[in-house]
Amino acid sequence: MAEYGRDCRAxxxxxxxxxxxxxSAVLTAEGIGKRFGSGATAVTAIDEVTLSVKQGELISVIGxxxxxxxxxxxxxxxxxxxxxGEVRIDGRRVSGCHPDIGMxxxxxxxxxxxxxxxxxxxxxxxxxxxxxxxxxxxxxxLGLVGLTEFADRYPGELSxxxxxxxxxxxxxxxHPKILLMDEPFGALDEQTRLLLGDRLSQIHRELGQTTLxxxxxxxxxxxxxxxxxxxxxxxGRIKRVVDVxxxxxxxxxxIESEQFGHLVASIxxxxxxxASRGLAADEASRRSS
Amino acid sequence: xxxxxxxxxGFAVLVLALAALEWAASVGWVSPFLTPPPSEIAAAGWxxxxxxxxxxxxxxxLGVVLAATVAAAVMGIxxxxxxxxxxxxxxxxxxxxxxxxxxxLILLYPLFLVLFxxxxxxxxxxxxxxxxxxxxxxxxxxxTAVPVVLVNVARSFNxxxxxxxxxxxxxxxLPTVFTGLRLCFIYTTINVVGLEYLVDxxxxxxxxxxxxxxxxxxxxxxxxxxxxxxxxxxxxxxxxLERRWGRGA
Ligand SMILES: Nc1ncnc2c1ncn2[C@@H]1O[C@H](COP(=O)(O)OP(=O)(O)O)[C@@H](O)[C@H]1O
Ligand SMILES: [Mg+2]
Numbered sequence: 001m002a003e004y005g006r007d008c009r010a011x012x013x014x015x016x017x018x019x020x021x022x023x024s025a026v027l028t029a030e031g032i033g034k035r036f037g038s039g040a041t042a043v044t045a046i047d048e049v050t051l052s053v054k055q056g057e058l059i060s061v062i063g064x065x066x067x068x069x070x071x072x073x074x075x076x077x078x079x080x081x082x083x084x085g086e087v088r089i090d091g092r093r094v095s096g097c098h099p100d101i102g103m104x105x106x107x108x109x110x111x112x113x114x115x116x117x118x119x120x121x122x123x124x125x126x127x128x129x130x131x132x133x134x135x136x137x138x139x140x141x142l143g144l145v146g147l148t149e150f151a152d153r154y155p156g157e158l159s160x161x162x163x164x165x166x167x168x169x170x171x172x173x174x175h176p177k178i179l180l181m182d183e184p185f186g187a188l189d190e191q192t193r194l195l196l197g198d199r200l201s202q203i204h205r206e207l208g209q210t211t212l213x214x215x216x217x218x219x220x221x222x223x224x225x226x227x228x229x230x231x232x233x234x235x236g237r238i239k240r241v242v243d244v245x246x247x248x249x250x251x252x253x254x255i256e257s258e259q260f261g262h263l264v265a266s267i268x269x270x271x272x273x274x275a276s277r278g279l280a281a282d283e284a285s286r287r288s289s
Numbered sequence: 290x291x292x293x294x295x296x297x298x299g300f301a302v303l304v305l306a307l308a309a310l311e312w313a314a315s316v317g318w319v320s321p322f323l324t325p326p327p328s329e330i331a332a333a334g335w336x337x338x339x340x341x342x343x344x345x346x347x348x349x350x351l352g353v354v355l356a357a358t359v360a361a362a363v364m365g366i367x368x369x370x371x372x373x374x375x376x377x378x379x380x381x382x383x384x385x386x387x388x389x390x391x392x393x394l395i396l397l398y399p400l401f402l403v404l405f406x407x408x409x410x411x412x413x414x415x416x417x418x419x420x421x422x423x424x425x426x427x428x429x430x431x432x433t434a435v436p437v438v439l440v441n442v443a444r445s446f447n448x449x450x451x452x453x454x455x456x457x458x459x460x461x462x463l464p465t466v467f468t469g470l471r472l473c474f475i476y477t478t479i480n481v482v483g484l485e486y487l488v489d490x491x492x493x494x495x496x497x498x499x500x501x502x503x504x505x506x507x508x509x510x511x512x513x514x515x516x517x518x519x520x521x522x523x524x525x526x527x528x529x530l531e532r533r534w535g536r537g538a
Contacts, residue, residue, distance in 0.1 A: 074441075077445055078445075079441055079444060079445065097444055097445050097446075097447055099447055101445075102445070103441075103442075103445040105438050105441060105442065106438075107436065107438040108436075108438075109436075109438045109439065109441075109442050111439065111442075111457070111460070111461070112461075113460040113461070113463070113535055122442075122446065123446040126443075126446050126447065126448050126452075167442075170442075171445075174446060
């Protein structure tokens with residue numbers, strides 16, 4: 001199993017064994033590692049990442065660009081199948097895409113040839129639900145993300161934020177037990193993100209899904225999460241876990257509070273070093289290429 | 290209101306141009322022999338339409354062009370998909386197909402003449418060959434350019450691999466495939482009409498040549514107008530098909 005000695009903070013959720021504490025964890029990733037390529041050009045994207053998310057919890061993973069967040073997302077979601085370690089749902093090891101996990105992708109992912117409503121119907125179609133039920137459920141989830149009026153629009157006619165919300169509604173419509181989101185608002189401006197964050201917070205409160213949110217925004221992480229996992233750069237490891245003990249329900253107004261400021265500062269303190277390493281590595285690779 | 294503005298503007302320019310041509314010919318600015326006034330062309334078209342040969346020439350050309358285009362679609366789309374699905378094929382043949390695109394396929398005419406005889410089949414084969422190449426290339430390009438994330442979305446919802454083509458890849462690639470089909474139609478029409486003109490095997494191209502030989506210039510322009518009618522028909526058909534298939538897949 002994992003080497004504990006390397007960094008005592010690196011194994012934050014490890015319990016003393018496979019005992020009862022783990023039973024309450026809906027999602028567990030243990031000792032996850034992934035290398036891309038081979039030989040001299042091999043890159044260790046992530047290494048020894050262990051975390052677990054309890055029922056109804058919202059956890060954020062934050063780290064500089066290129067630290068392996070999307071790799072972790074794809075491994076847990078089952079899209080990358082050759083990796084080290086184990087992914088477990090309710091204690092059972094899973095491989096491949098599992099129906100209990102819903103994924104929201106970093107890239108623009110709506111189907112441009114389908115209307116917003118038809119996009120949300122997609123997973124229900126895959127499951128073979130009757131058309132009327134599909135439609136009704138899709139409408140319900142579009143309503144949840146505030147897009148009822150735009151049901152018949154094609155993605156080309158929607159704003160970036162609306163497309164992001166459509167993608168979220170589509171994943172929610174599949175009723176996954178666990179929600180994985182990879183920078184769902186990554187391409188949006190800060191103000192829109194904060195407002196969509198409020199919406200997400202509200203949806204989380206209503207549906208109570210166990211959620212793993214990947215983000216590069218410290219504010220977003222603190223605003224939405226119960227815990228924030230800070231990752232290091234190259235290899236991507238867990239550097240620290242911060243408990244966010246701000247009261248719930250929260251709105252984006254919480255960013256005014258002193259406690260919020262302390263949390264952001266403390267996370268930035270850890271992240272700063274990693275981010276500058278990432279920046280330096282990026283510049284170096286551009287210089288040499 | 291707005292919806293009609295663009296077509297109306299297009300039509301207005303056409304009418305204006307025709308009127309200008311009419312006027313220029315009547316005051317002798319342009320030689321009525323080289324560019325007869327549109328009214329004479331229309332009269333000649335009316336005259337020819339009454340005669341049997343024009344109608345049959347029109348339908349013969351339209352038939353050959355359609356058959357060649359449909360054959361190019363039926364064979365080119367699966368071929369382009371195969372190049373995408375089996376990267377070995379794609380890597381091996383992409384440059385070859387692209388090279389063929391710029392090759393003058395008309396040089397195959399003597400060979401096809403021997404194989405298929407002097408008739409619509411030979412012409413249709415040349416039309417098909419010149420049309421199938423853009424269909425293959427654009428279909429391949431369309432499939433290759435499908436964003437990986439769309440496939441990942443489908444996988445994350447456990448869409449069976451067998452449904453991926455119908456539900457994701459094809460609709461995502463369709464706009465590019467249609468670009469290929471439009472190009473196909475253009476190349477096929479050019480080659481079919483051009484060959485008809487060159488080798489006197491009937492059809493509108495032959496008609497153009499015949500009227501030219503008779504120094505019946507208005508009738509020649511009238512025949513050319515019917516060629517334009519074919520390409521307009523083709524384009525509006527492509528637009529309708531794309532609207533019907535492109536959405537709600
Ligand atoms: N398919 C791949 N092949 C090779 N290298 C990859 C691949 N995917 C990711 N990487 C590398 O792994 C590292 C982590 O990437 P990623 O997980 O996308 O980071 P993040 O999402 O945190 O920005 C990067 O250095 C990237 O270059
Ligand atoms: Mg990423």
